[in-house]
Amino acid sequence: MKTSLDPYPEMASIIARFASADGELETAIDGFFIGRRSAPSPALNTTQWPCFALVVQGAKSLTLGTEVFEYGVGDCLVVSLDLPVVSFITQASIEVPHLGVAMAIDGERLKHLIGRIGMPASAGAADAMRGVAVNGATPELLDATLRMLRLLDRPHDIPAMAPLIEEEILYRLLTSPYGPRLLRIAQAESPGNRISKAIAWLRQNFTSALRVEDLARHVGMSVSSLHHHFSAVTAMTPMQYQKKLRLYEARRLMLVERLDVGTAGYRVGYQSPSQFSREYSRLFGRSPLRDVENLRDSLVVNLPHRDTDSIAPHPYPGVGAERP
Template sequence: MKSLFLKRQAEPTQFVHTAQWPCFGLVVQGAKRLQLGTETYDYAAGDYVLVSLDLPMSSCIVEASEAEPHLGMGLAIDPQHLKDVLGRFGQGGGHGQAHGPAHPQLPERGVVVAKASADLLDATLRLLRLLDRPQDIPVMAPLLEQEVLYRLLVGPYGARLRQIALAESPSNKVAKAISWLRSNYASPLRIEDLADRVGMSESSLHHNFKTVTAMTPMQYQKQLRLHEARRLMLVERLDVGSAGYAVGYQSPSQFSREYARLYGQPPIRDVGSARGPVLGGEARVAG
């Protein structure tokens, strides 16, 4: 199951900076912490995190031991699968909160932590049990993934997923802006051009973007650039100057200054202490 990710960790970890996919993540044992901009989200056993669009985030495991390791799972959310499930609501499916609004609602933060319902836990457990019956995966996995999405959509925070799928909603336009930024992070950013591209005024884009991501478009672009620069230095073994230039920085001193502000130390020192596993720039699934 390509969209399913499992995590086991026997000790707490330092913060890992990642480009987070839209996903559903559940903690089975232990505890984890996420940071989005200046905001912190803690979740433990029985809690889930729902990320509704691509976000540069930091995460760490805060509760784990050899006796009681951190156990978690994550499910990447495929936008087309989400639209397929939403499409059935107008065909007699769904109930109550599941029905989308007649008019776009105000946007909400793109990440939320909540207690998993019994129905959501049941659907997730049945999905995980397919790992013991691989012959059932081709037929049953798509159906159970759809059930998990359905449980998320009809849950208390389903609107955060529905708003991304509504073509004219502010959240959907923010998602389009994010998609453009992810593909063009190394290019100079003019807010007025980005606003025109997604069909919003500059003030509306700035307000709605920060509401959804906890960052301004400029701050979002900066984090994308710095995450990618770190990946280039760690994985591609680029030197500091080349990595900064590759992600759009013209000034080495500005690059080093902003890098140290995000990662806590200058690039050379940070990369020297982090050689080994890929810690930055790689998209991951929370769990």
């Protein structure tokens, strides 16, 4: 979607100046990222943290479970909680590179804003919804994002102005079609909030054996309710979520820390090397050894990275750790 006063050329110009080479860049504004890619990318398996992301030029694709989200210029993607996803750039070239911007969603700031503006609980009372959504960006959201980008040329204004614009962006998201899912995650004791707590526990304890009964007890839900709401939000079961966290981390350990297959599998919680190899091959399409060799040969490092238009346990699904 585009406004009558097209903001995209100015956005693209700012991003291209600050991201002069391919990659994702954490700007001088805390939790605010820009990215550039000059060619379509291979699929990236990563854990995406809560974020807002906007495509300024080009297009991307993100897969959650079996659902595929395609988004291009003017589309806004919101991830409301940490989710294992697969993402890749679908449209990019040297002449017209993919350009994007992303902002981490700070849960505490979101809760504070919701409390201050007094949004009714009924606004988020619908059935649980996916933790990922794509919609066209509103003119108001585009305007706030452009003003945030302009701050990169006025670094002395950042300490005073960036927090105000960040809050405005959060407000625009809350009052958009994304609002109900963000409310559902932020409101205490709501099913969405309990699923958020379950995900936080899984991320901290993914190497340990999982008993769904214990997880349900930890977040104050029945097993059936946990399964229902967890699947509604993440498009997978708690066991499937844990398995992806384990395999993504094992891949990183072999690729970056150069652990051998057996040690990497054991480090993430597998007691059986054969089970580890079998589940790894099922997810990535190759045995652990062949997959890592292929990645090294092609110089594709598949780490959790902050993805400008997708998601981050970094706001980019992938750069570094997992917080945009």
